[in-house]
Amino acid sequence: MLLAVVEIVLLLVVLGLLVTRLGAWSAGPAARRRAAPALTQARWTAAHAEVDGETRVLLRRWHPGPDGSPVVLEERVFETFPSDDPAWEARFTEAMAGARYRCSYLDAEEER
Incomplete structure (x- = not known):
């Protein structure tokens, strides 16, 4: 039972890291797209x-x-x-x- 709880906690931590990393990657290009018109001006x-x-x-x-x-x-x-x-x-x-x-x-x- 303890092993199952540890596995679930580790799985949640890994999923949380993946979600935050994917969010950071998707924000990067969006921020560059917003800055691009300013640089072209x-x-x-x-x-x-x-x-x-x-x-x-x-x-x-x-x-x-x-x-x-x-x-x-x-x-x-x-x-x-x-x-x-x-x-x-x-x-x-x-x-x-x-x-x-x-x-x-x-x-x-x-x-x-």
Whole structure:
């Protein structure tokens, strides 16, 4: 009788493990399917930041999050120059134009 109870308990434990494992496996692909549209909506955009007296022109890859706010996936520094540079406005305008061009190129490459 004791042996039968032990066998039933072991059988229930094994079945419980199988059910939880199968549930975890089925949730994995579903979660990836939900995340896939967000990654296909990812776009590159030009941005800038002032850090330690230096202007950084950035390339950011982002997608809209579940609540609509941007989620940054990747950030690359495109160009840096001193914030007090006498030719700051010209350098900034040129760097942002170059960054926007690069972003459009990166977006086109990812669509292929």
